Amino acid sequence: MIELLNLKQSYSQNEIMDGDIFIIEKELTDIEYYYFQTKYRSKSSHFSTVIKYFEDFENRVNVSFLPRDPKGKEVSLKLSRLNAYPIVY
Numbered sequence: 001m002i003e004l005l006n007l008k009q010s011y012s013q014n015e016i017m018d019g020d021i022f023i024i025e026k027e028l029t030d031i032e033y034y035y036f037q038t039k040y041r042s043k044s045s046h047f048s049t050v051i052k053y054f055e056d057f058e059n060r061v062n063v064s065f066l067p068r069d070p071k072g073k074e075v076s077l078k079l080s081r082l083n084a085y086p087i088v089y
Contacts, residue, residue, distance in 0.1 A: 002051050025050045056080060 005014050028036065028048070036048055047053040059081040066074055 002054055023050050055082075 005016075033048060047056060061079050061081055062076060063079055064074055064076045
């Protein structure tokens with residue numbers, strides 16, 4: 001679970017505990033965000049925010065298809081639980 005910190009509160013008020021991970025993300029300007037989206041639009045491994053990356057990581061599933069023919073190759077796909085069948089097809 002990802003939660004944004006309230007910087008005006010203390011660690012105990014933010015309920016920070018041992019094992020929590022801090023991620024600092026640079027806030028992109030509109031021009032930088034547009035450039036990022038156009039440059040990496042077709043690459044599914046690039047995400048514009050940390051929250052989007054971890055959302056994808058949490059919902060990622062590796063699906064392996066075994067061949068019926070012993071000479072065939074196994075096929076593995078990385079899919080997301082959030083995608084409907086028409087998107088995958």
